[in-house]
Amino acid sequence: MIDVELTRIGQHSDEVFSLSFRATSGEPLADASAGAHIRITLPDGAERSYSLVNPPGPTGEYEIAIGLKGRPAHGSRYLCELAKVGDRFRMSPPVNRFALVEDAPHSTLIAGGIGITPLWSMIQRLEQLERPWRLFYAMRHRDSGAFLDRLEALEARQPGRVELAIGDGAGSRRLDIEAIVASTPDSGHLYCCGPASMLDAFRTATLHRDASTVHLEYFGAQKRELSSLGYTLELARSKRTVFVPPGRTALDVLHSEGIDVAYGCKQGICGTCETRVLSGTPDHRDEVLSDEERVSNRTMMLCCSGCVGERLVLDL
Ligand code: FES
Numbered sequence: 001m002i003d004v005e006l007t008r009i010g011q012h013s014d015e016v017f018s019l020s021f022r023a024t025s026g027e028p029l030a031d032a033s034a035g036a037h038i039r040i041t042l043p044d045g046a047e048r049s050y051s052l053v054n055p056p057g058p059t060g061e062y063e064i065a066i067g068l069k070g071r072p073a074h075g076s077r078y079l080c081e082l083a084k085v086g087d088r089f090r091m092s093p094p095v096n097r098f099a100l101v102e103d104a105p106h107s108t109l110i111a112g113g114i115g116i117t118p119l120w121s122m123i124q125r126l127e128q129l130e131r132p133w134r135l136f137y138a139m140r141h142r143d144s145g146a147f148l149d150r151l152e153a154l155e156a157r158q159p160g161r162v163e164l165a166i167g168d169g170a171g172s173r174r175l176d177i178e179a180i181v182a183s184t185p186d187s188g189h190l191y192c193c194g195p196a197s198m199l200d201a202f203r204t205a206t207l208h209r210d211a212s213t214v215h216l217e218y219f220g221a222q223k224r225e226l227s228s229l230g231y232t233l234e235l236a237r238s239k240r241t242v243f244v245p246p247g248r249t250a251l252d253v254l255h256s257e258g259i260d261v262a263y264g265c266k267q268g269i270c271g272t273c274e275t276r277v278l279s280g281t282p283d284h285r286d287e288v289l290s291d292e293e294r295v296s297n298r299t300m301m302l303c304c305s306g307c308v309g310e311r312l313v314l315d316l
Pocket residue numbers: 262263264265266267268269270271272273274286288301302303304
């Protein structure tokens with residue numbers, strides 16, 4: 001973990017804030033690759049993950065963008081509304097589970113709302129490399145988007161690369177994810193970050209493609225909302241059913257029911273609690289699985305991941 005200091009709080013719009021941090025030691029921060037995220041420890045001990053939006057490369061600061069739409073998580077509200085320049089935090093080094101394939105012949109990026117953050121970092125990297133890319137970006141209204149002025153400037157410079165789908169006002173429209181995927185050459189790589197409904201459509205549209213070319217990531221606030229109603233675990237081998245209420249992990253609930261599951265870090269880092277999923281869609285929150293393993297949904301880490309939907313069937 002690194003000790004960092006908040007150096008700037010800015011606003012992209014009514015709903016989107018940007019925050020910058022530097023090391024309190026004054027040392028440069030480690031390089032971060034496009035798509036990387038960091039974890040911040042808040043004063044109450046809670047941890048929150050945010051994608052870095054800096055252009056990749058050596059930098060004196062890390063910048064994140066946070067959306068406050070709907071019911072934002074407590075930590076996001078704290079950082080945007082209560083934290084002050086000069087406040088100190090503990091931060092993990094950057095981790096990248098959503099890495100850009102830099103030598104892909106083409107990159108298609110699909111974002112929803114604040115899900116633009118890792119993709120904005122990728123666009124800056126692709127521009128540095130002069131690689132071809134297209135962005136399809138959906139948002140409820142302009143205030144729920146970020147980096148719009150810079151995206152529009154890129155589009156003006158080379159038309160045909162940025163398509164915005166703004167859900168309100170005259171000419172409101174939605175993205176046709178199936179058509180976007182179909183229009184991407186087989187050798188191209190596809191990236192998606194946004195709300196669950198968008199990711200579900202993306203998963204369905206990309207099922208027939210080579211899994212190594214398909215990359216997706218939930219953004220933090222959405223991940224927490226997905227399991228906010230709790231979900232049911234069906235244990236196929238022991239023929240038992242248990243309910244995981246909001247705020248508890250599957251591992252905790254299984255242990256309190258007397259079901260023995262091996263664990264180590266309880267932070268989604270060591271992989272000890274990895275368990276086979278027979279049915280249902282996990283909400284992956286670990287740092288262990290690769291993009292391909294996440295998309296396949298064959299296993300999950302019970303100590304930290306949740307459920308997209310109401311039920312998971314596990315090989316337990
Ligand atoms: S206990 Fe370490 S990943 Fe779950």
